[in-house]
Amino acid sequence: MIRLADLNQSSTQTNSSSSISLTAIIDTALCVGAGGSSGSLSDKPILKNAEGKLVIPASQLKGRLRHECEKIARALGWDICESPVAQTMCPQRAGLTGNFEHDHYDVGDRNPDDSTRHHCLICQLFGNPSLPSRLQFSDLVCTEHPDNIPEVLRPGVTINRRRCTAEEGKLFFLETSPANTALRFKGTIHIQPRWKLTHQTDEESRTTDFAKALMLAGLKHIHALGGSKSTGLGWLHWEPSVFRDPQINDHVWAFLSSPPPHIKKEVNHEAN
């Protein structure tokens, strides 16, 4: 089988790429809807791959992880652009003030006069319309054989918010995985070599590769995936071994916890 991650790795510096192997264990029942699917009695069938195995799509995990990493980086004091609208993301950052044009945001190897060479920590990892992502997410695929997973239908009804009663004729059925069976979903995140910062030597850039540390911190904040989370579906926990990564050292945490100071211009503007 041809794997996209392998193809890209062979065309880049394979010596410094790495990966994170993930296992999500579902605590309740999962409901990841597959629009346009047929072959089920439900109004919202559950997503499956070609082998009939349940799947949590890579795009959903990437989006949630980006959101959680953005929250953590902002809380630590880093200036982060506003996704997902291209105009407010790096390098345009329309309407945003902040200290974006400093060394840590310089992805290097470009013309020094190029105004598009500064990208925030999150864009350096997850990419934006002008910078490729360093990360490749695989789908999280259920390890249980499809024959052992019965079709479970969960009824629901649309509530009229104004009258606080059930809407007439709005009964629907969701397909979910069986509840409380601790289904395991496995997947991988491949991390491509980091952007080399112009002011750093190779040795320095290796010690401050924050990718894994920030992503694992973000992963700890993901407690549910899929639809109907507020009604208890999709709640999960991650296999704890993923968080014990020997590559994450004190230098990485020191780097993440010491963001560059905010620019003076912003402070003066507030004072006026």
Ligand SMILES: [Zn+2]
């Ligand atoms: Zn950005």
